[in-house]
Amino acid sequence: MSDDELIDLAAQLGRTLQAREWKLVSAESCTGGWVAKVLTDIAGSSTWFERGFVTYSDAAKQELLEVRAATLKDFGAVSEQTAREMARGALAHSQADVALAITGIAGPGGGTPDKPVGLVWFAWARRSGTLRVAQQQFSGDREAVRRQAVAAALQGVLGVFNDA
Numbered sequence: 593m594s595d596d597e598l599i600d601l602a603a604q605l606g607r608t609l610q611a612r613e614w615k616l617v618s619a620e621s622c623t624g625g626w627v628a629k630v631l632t633d634i635a636g637s638s639t640w641f642e643r644g645f646v647t648y649s650d651a652a653k654q655e656l657l658e659v660r661a662a663t664l665k666d667f668g669a670v671s672e673q674t675a676r677e678m679a680r681g682a683l684a685h686s687q688a689d690v691a692l693a694i695t696g697i698a699g700p701g702g703g704t705p706d707k708p709v710g711l712v713w714f715a716w717a718r719r720s721g722t723l724r725v726a727q728q729q730f731s732g733d734r735e736a737v738r739r740q741a742v743a744a745a746l747q748g749v750l751g752v753f754n755d756a
Contacts, residue, residue: 617688657681679715
């Protein structure tokens with residue numbers, strides 16, 4: 593997905609959030625704030641983008657999002673459980689109505705047979721309690737994995753509206 597396509601997707605998401613009068617919070621790890629950057633490239637995004645957390649380290653996930661140390665120890669930073677706790681923590685530490693969380697292995701190193709490079713976990717949570725998770729395996733270099741993860745995260749927020 594090109595930069596222009598990401599901006600178009602972010603603008604579509606912004607219009608959808610604004611129509612519902614909802615605010616979004618992001619909790620990012622492997623994307624390093626790219627979701628927040630794409631969203632804030634849209635003029636007026638402060639009406640629907642509440643804040644973003646970049647929690648690259650395990651310590652940051654624990655301190656800022658209340659991801660439990662036991663979760664990180666038992667399942668790892670790249671796991672369904674961590675993505676869930678990141679999304680819930682982002683909602684708990686914001687005024688947003690919906691959260692997205694991303695944690696993965698962008699590469700080029702860091703992969704294992706169980707968790708290969710390109711593995712990304714997502715979680716989307718609504719303040720009402722609805723929570724969805726998904727796992728995707730992306731290919732390409734670090735940039736490609738991260739770009740695909742940003743697009744999937746934004747598309748996933750749009751999917752949350754189907755649950756509303």
